[in-house]
Amino acid sequence: MNAAANTYPQVQTAGKPAGFDVFKIREDFPILRQKVHGKPLVYLDNAATAQKPQAVIDAISSYYTSSNANIHRGVHALSEIATESYEHARAKLQRFINAAEAGEIVFVRGTTEGINLVAQTYGRANIGAGDEVVISALEHHSNIVPWQILCQQQGARLRVIPVNDRGELLLDEFEKLLGPKTRLVAIAHVSNALGTIVPLQKVVEIAHHRNLPVLVDGAQAVPHIAVDVRALDCDFYVFSGHKIYGPTGIGALYGKRALLEAMPPYQGGGDMISSVTFEKTLYNKLPYKFEAGTPDISGVIGFGAAIDYVTNVGLDRIAAHEHELLVYATEALSSIPELRIIGTAKSKAAVISFVLGDIHAHDVGTVLDQEGIAIRTGHHCAQPLMQRFGVEATARASFAMYNTREEVDALVEGIQKVREVLA
């Protein structure tokens, strides 16, 4: 692979997005003001989890300060307020991804639980012995292991769409994998390890041409790309709150109504029923059928506040800012001797995975940490993908709306320090 030739992502926008003031945005994120090891924090681990704006922190605090109560149960004032706030957040999520109705939004603990839910309900009902589930080489472990478990339970088989040396999906190979035994396609929208943006529209078209449902792991996509599930026409779309500036432990599963209706429940318990006798239980309507037990109410409210925050800033402007950072950082990092970027797709989110000569990613991470720079090092929960590129681990810098060119410069200086210390 010739690294130099295909390293630069294509520039889709020129210059700074109008009216986007990154320094003003930074003021909304209290954690960014702190120092780490005496240096200003440079947080470049956003693909692991994003920092939270004050609005999200306030929403959670305000819920516990003034309206904590269980939802869908009490007739008292606080329960009514809590229920309303909870359902209001669901409506925000529905609008955010343009789902047809709020009933198609199921709250889960995160992307991982959403995928497990679909595997264990839709999967167990529709995938049997000899059937095949198709995933891609880009997947995070959370979109591999739930399907492996399902395949073991049902005697089904996992098939994997390969990628090229740039980390792009091979669509021709994808088409060849689809056959009479294929039952479902489960695929990442954006690769967490490489940043590759998957041509989802095309993938869905190909799958639907054969009447195959498509589940999309959108964890890495929603903070960076405007997602319209109806335009994409995907059947399931799953994402996490904490990667889009919301709290941890909360996520959303979108599913088309007809599919969700036909699926058996995931967990049994309170709130997911409409009536219970010892002989028979009638399940609740959507989405409550899939929300057994008292949910993470404050998490849902915080999630809603994060969606509001992102919507107010504007995803298009966020995407333009991040893309500018990606282009700037790719160019700056490419000038460092012995630094090789892993994942050079033409269409990329603001994620840069790299290896630095013979220096192990862990050592890179430790030296950068001493400079106040937080990056991810390791296999990024994508071991098969690391094997595909013949590396044990990479260092990964991932950008968010609040990152700056100055922080990219700090990263470049930090990497020079790594080379000095470990030379």
Added chain:
Amino acid sequence: MADLRELYQEVILEHSKTPRNYRALAEANHKAEGYNPLCGDHFTVYLDVEEDGKIRDIAFQGSGCAISKASASMMTQSIKGKSREEAEQLFDRFHKLVTGQLHANGDQPDLGKLSVFAGVSEFPMRVKCATLAWHTLRAALEGKLETASTE
């Protein structure tokens, strides 16, 4: 930067670049693989143990960060010729060293060259790197065939 130099001592960097006893051992009668699932570091430790428990020869192979590789390399040097019990005791002291439990006692003459790993105690995230080869050694001595893990 002072802290980093404590961690990445010259001796450690030198061993990580040119590890000693880095080979497969044809005569090995004990062998174990060690794996750190968090970072993917992976080592195999080979032992040739005599009937009386003396470690006649030791070698290793694998990949990992500077700390884990240097630790494996220096471990092989300090273990060769020792008895099982002595190896266990050395691991115990080494573990205390890298987790900061020996600091109050000052120098640790019986750790010898391994004392250069004292700086690891300031970097708790890296303790697993420093001890991976040792965990693997223990697994090999116990005759375990399964993969040793830091988790």
